[in-house]
């Protein structure tokens with residue numbers, strides 16, 4: 001108990017003195033706290049900050065966000081990745097605006113009923129916006145806890161994860177739970193970093209078991225990572241009368257709702273040309289002739305690496321029909337900016353004239 005009190009006291013004092021001035025920390029408005037938390041899931045602070053500012057400027061209230069079209073939301077989200085977050089954000093805004101009169105539920109367990117709000121996000125909103133005594137455990141907090149308490153088991157195991165949530169729950173104070181939770185995350189992001197923990201500058205070093213044992217760099221223990229698979233993809237750039245054919249991906253699944261050029265995975269033993277012909281038949285119902293290569297770009301997602309082989313193609317036979325996309329459109333180059341494309345597509349858009 002004595003140790004927990006000391007950790008709370010020293011960490012909060014450090015946070016009051018050292019916390020970064022981030023735009024969402026200047027408010028306790030649950031809408032803005034929620035917005036920042038969704039944007040910062042799987043996104044670094046420096047990358048997410050301009051998106052947060054753009055969303056707040058475009059949609060100052062949850063009602064404004066609820067009233068936006070999905071295209072507007074996806075366009076503003078473009079480049080952040082994990083587009084399910086954007087769709088959940090929009091769906092949750094509609095629920096808060098439509099079913100809760102524009103007011104967020106005040107309890108973490110009720111917040112978790114909103115789309116895209118898991119235990120971590122609910123804890124963050126509950127503690128920061130409403131002062132509820134609930135913990136948060138993200139990647140940074142897992143690292144800090146596994147070092148503070150020298151956790152020898154893999155943090156990828158469910159049992160260990162449960163134990164970490166329990167540890168965090170015991171540590172979070174009744175007073176200022178939001179500040180404490182943010183302090184834990186801030187410590188992980190700035191001091192107790194993965195490869196070079198700055199133990200000499202750490203406010204809780206006196207309580208840190210891993211530091212005392214010299215095991216900081218061995219914590220957290222992780223399960224060996226699986227190799228990230230790689231896929232060869234062909235992309236067909238089909239132009240007619242100065243307009244290009246793009247399709248909208250179905251709302252479910254990876255990159256759902258975004259616009260893209262037709263194409264897909266190259267099957268074993270297939271040439272790029274054969275893959276283009278097959279994919280265009282499957283997706284558009286037409287026969288195409290593949291022309292010259294426009295670009296070859298690589299892109300990495302968290303669980304997948306792709307090489308995009310981009311070819312000019314022309315329709316030889318048939319009438320286009322959306323067979324796998326929800327919609328097809330012919331769009332002039334000058335209007336590409338109005339559509340949300342996956343990040344990988346942006347790597348070759350400039351080459352299309």
Ligand code: SF4
Nearest residue numbers: 192197199202205208
């Ligand atoms: S003393 Fe070092 S390992 Fe322990 S919490 Fe602080 S920075 Fe992390």
